[in-house]
Amino acid sequence: MGRWEPDARGRMAQAALELYLDPGYEQTTVADIAERAGVTERTFFRHFADKREVLFSGSEQFQRVVLAAIEAAPEGAPPLDAVAAGMDAAAAALQSQPDPTFPRRRAAVIAANPSLQERELLKMATLATASARALVARGAEPGEAAVAAEAAGAAFRLAFERWTTSDEPLDLRALVADGVARFRALA
Structure with a gap:
């Protein structure tokens, strides 16, 4: 070539x-x-x-997708609903990638390398902090915003792990929604 x-x-x-x-x-x-x-x-x-x-060059775009969806959530939506909308938008973006195998292969590479795992955790922590700030900008109390952002982030991480390791075709958006629903049930 x-x-x-x-x-x-x-x-x-x-x-x-x-x-x-x-x-x-x-x-x-x-x-x-x-x-x-x-x-x-x-x-x-x-x-x-x-x-x-x-492996991480798309992090800024990923964060922009989440934050735009949080900002676009209906006025008055509870913080968890607003940040769940952000995670849903991120899931939709991942599912519509031109190469549907990329997320699974990327996850396998990261899972095999501790320094990459650390970087992935840092990316998600940065996303949670930015999401909490976006919720505060919408009027949420800072503590509630932080809890909602962390909960939705955890729901996303668990859903993503299941999505990328399953031998069956799964719907990432449905997995994220289920994770958020489970958090609500626990709360």
């Missing part, structure tokens, strides 16, 4: 994911990714800060 083929970023993400699964994340270098994608290392670094960012 020539260097000037379109969608270098997509090719690099695909190549990285394939290499992270075999031979493994730790064994894969940026040079390996660039070679498999048919680009130079310099091109790789124009798109990603390091090899870890291939």
